[in-house]
Structure formats: C-alpha cells, structure tokens
Amino acid sequence: MDNATIWEWVGYAASVLVAISLMMTDIKKLRWWNTAGCALFSAYGVAISAYPVALLNGFIVLVNLYYLWRIYRFEQSD
Incomplete structure (x- = not known):
C-alpha cells in the first residue's frame, strides 16, 4: 500500500x-x-x-479541548 493510499484511509x-x-x-x-x-x-x-484543512481542524481540536477542560473542571467543583 503506497503512502497516498494510507493517507486517503486516514x-x-x-x-x-x-x-x-x-x-x-x-x-x-x-x-x-x-x-x-x-x-x-x-x-x-x-x-x-492541504494547509487550510489542517489549520481549521487543528483549531477545532483546541476549541474542543478547551470546552472539555471547562466541563471537567466545573464537574469537580460541584
């Protein structure tokens, strides 16, 4: 399996x-x-x-992690 095919499956x-x-x-x-x-x-x-794809999805990862951190942080303070 060549490299392009592997990334396609990713x-x-x-x-x-x-x-x-x-x-x-x-x-x-x-x-x-x-x-x-x-x-x-x-x-x-x-x-x-495809750097726009990488940047947008990297940003979404950071947003998700921020909100997960907030969720878990406020769960512990209850």
Whole structure:
C-alpha cells in the first residue's frame, strides 16, 4: 500500500469519526469523538499539503479541548 493510499484511509477514518461525533447526545462524548476526528483531519491535511484543512481542524481540536477542560473542571467543583 503506497503512502497516498494510507493517507486517503486516514481521511476516511477522520470523516467517520466526525460523523459519529455528530450522532452523540452527550456533549462530552461528542467533543471527544470530534476531537479525535479533527486531529486525524489535521494530520491528513498536513500530509496532503492541504494547509487550510489542517489549520481549521487543528483549531477545532483546541476549541474542543478547551470546552472539555471547562466541563471537567466545573464537574469537580460541584
């Protein structure tokens, strides 16, 4: 399997993870699944030199992590 084919499958996996995330009713699960999908999309974007894809998905990873941090932080203070 050549390198291009491997990265194509990474892109498919990222799509599946983002799609799964959108089916979640629990916001924590949604953000975790979405973070995984966006991290894969970010790696995929870098690998195929699609930098707008990589940057946008990297930004979404950071946003998800920020909100996950807030969720877990406020859970502990209850």
